[in-house]
Amino acid sequence: MEKLLVERSGPLRGTVEADGAKNAALPIMAACLLTEEESLLDGVPRVTDVEIMLNILRVLGVECFWDGDTLVIRPGSYTGWTAPYDLAGRMRASVCVLGPLLAKQGRARVPLPGGCVIGPRPIDLHLKGLQALGAEIAMDHGDIVAKAERLCGNTVHLAGQFGSSVLATANVMMVATLAEGTTVIEHAACEPEVMDVANCLIAMGAKITGQGTSVMRIEGVGRLRGTRHRIIPDRIEAGTLLMAVAMLGGDVLVRGARLDHLHAVVDKLVEARVSIEPQDGGMRVRSTRDLKGVEVTTLPFPGFPTDLQAPMTALMSISHGVSLMTEKIYPERFMHVPELKRMGAQISREGPSAIVKGVERLSGAPVNASDLRASAALVLAGLVADNRTEVFGVEHLDRGYAHLEHKLVSLGARLTRERSS
Numbered sequence: 001m002e003k004l005l006v007e008r009s010g011p012l013r014g015t016v017e018a019d020g021a022k023n024a025a026l027p028i029m030a031a032c033l034l035t036e037e038e039s040l041l042d043g044v045p046r047v048t049d050v051e052i053m054l055n056i057l058r059v060l061g062v063e064c065f066w067d068g069d070t071l072v073i074r075p076g077s078y079t080g081w082t083a084p085y086d087l088a089g090r091m092r093a094s095v096c097v098l099g100p101l102l103a104k105q106g107r108a109r110v111p112l113p114g115g116c117v118i119g120p121r122p123i124d125l126h127l128k129g130l131q132a133l134g135a136e137i138a139m140d141h142g143d144i145v146a147k148a149e150r151l152c153g154n155t156v157h158l159a160g161q162f163g164s165s166v167l168a169t170a171n172v173m174m175v176a177t178l179a180e181g182t183t184v185i186e187h188a189a190c191e192p193e194v195m196d197v198a199n200c201l202i203a204m205g206a207k208i209t210g211q212g213t214s215v216m217r218i219e220g221v222g223r224l225r226g227t228r229h230r231i232i233p234d235r236i237e238a239g240t241l242l243m244a245v246a247m248l249g250g251d252v253l254v255r256g257a258r259l260d261h262l263h264a265v266v267d268k269l270v271e272a273r274v275s276i277e278p279q280d281g282g283m284r285v286r287s288t289r290d291l292k293g294v295e296v297t298t299l300p301f302p303g304f305p306t307d308l309q310a311p312m313t314a315l316m317s318i319s320h321g322v323s324l325m326t327e328k329i330y331p332e333r334f335m336h337v338p339e340l341k342r343m344g345a346q347i348s349r350e351g352p353s354a355i356v357k358g359v360e361r362l363s364g365a366p367v368n369a370s371d372l373r374a375s376a377a378l379v380l381a382g383l384v385a386d387n388r389t390e391v392f393g394v395e396h397l398d399r400g401y402a403h404l405e406h407k408l409v410s411l412g413a414r415l416t417r418e419r420s421s
């Protein structure tokens with residue numbers, strides 16, 4: 001087990017670059033199962049979740065390896081159709097192999113995702129979509145077992161209680177590429193990661209229109225081919241870096257940060273008195289640490305992303321006045337709040353909202369990261385807190401941020417990693 005030792009730091013100066021988006025890379029790696037031909041993926045981040053997906057592909061019989069920074073995926077005539085629990089159970093995103101396996105092998109067995117620290121995460125929309133295209137679905141020993149003799153296009157409405165679903169849209173879209181006839185996905189997720197999956201599929205020969213809008217149309221084709229694709233930059237990592245500079249002060253160019261992916265975040269940071277402008281293929285962020293409280297509601301894209309809720313809550317905890325954070329995607333995603341409170345943050349919960357009264361100073365403490373984005377929030381809080389903060393649960397950070405601590409250190413932040421007993 002490892003922990004991060006975080007010291008009060010800042011201001012940050014220099015240039016950093018966002019890695020490729022984990023949440024685009026994972027379904028795109030799964031999409032490679034739709035063809036027997038080789039695909040080359042550039043910009044795949046070296047994070048634990050990607051390693052888990054690679055191992056799942058290998059168990060299915062797919063040859064995968066890194067050639068420098070390029071991920072090579074060679075499905076060949078793989079025959080596997082079962083994602084094993086010891087791997088798939090570690091990562092909810094493994095559900096996105098369900099669609100490609102069903103489409104290519106006619107059957108798929110994937111463990112039903114278990115409980116999750118960020119709250120309930122049902123998969124009814126995935127199953128509804130696949131059934132609409134002709135899959136028969138059963139539950140067996142904790143696994144989803146999907147079968148289909150023939151997959152046919154259909155109109156699928158993918159709205160859930162909390163809006164559209166990113167991975168359900170990806171799953172249904174992937175099946176539809178090889179289904180007979182036309183599929184229309186209504187209430188499709190518009191997230192940039194879904195668009196990236198669609199663009200990769202199009203490069204593989206799929207016929208898709210409407211990606212990035214709430215209605216997508218997919219005409220099935222007989223087969224897909226391999227491709228070379230560059231994953232889009234990680235808007236969540238880029239947003240986390242913008243917030244780090246906002247909180248610590250300084251002047252940093254975040255390369256790869258795209259305004260079209262981060263409008264809602266940039267709007268809120270500007271409202272909080274941070275200066276942000278597009279520059280040199282990224283965004284230049286400047287801050288004097290004189291932050292003003294704001295009200296934020298997380299929503300599906302183009303709204304403020306739930307994956308930046310925790311870091312933004314850390315930022316609010318040192319902003320002047322009262323801020324309000326309302327979580328509309330995962331109303332229970334507040335595990336970081338008690339930890340921030342241990343550092344002196346003044347936060348009260350009311351249902352899906354956190355009311356944050358800004359304090360002058362946070363104070364360092366040992367804290368436990370419960371999930372990926374909570375870990376980033378605690379690192380940022382530690383960098384503005386007096387005394388040393390020890391962040392435990394670093395394995396969560398490693399699931400989705402490639403080199404976050406090295407990037408922060410390169411800008412002048414003071415943090416190191418140590419084995420914890």
Ligand code: EPU
Nearest residue numbers: 023093120121122123124125126160162165166167329372
């Ligand atoms: N939902 C349903 N039924 C479903 C699927 C989802 O009700 O069948 C609900 C969820 O419970 C949630 C909402 O719909 O309230 C949106 O969930 P979504 O399905 O969009 O989430 P996901 O596709 O499982 C991806 C990201 C998450 C990110 C969400 C929302 C990946 C690998 N994961 O999950 O990323 O929070 O979209 O944007 O793409 C993270 O990176 O830390 C992370 C959790």
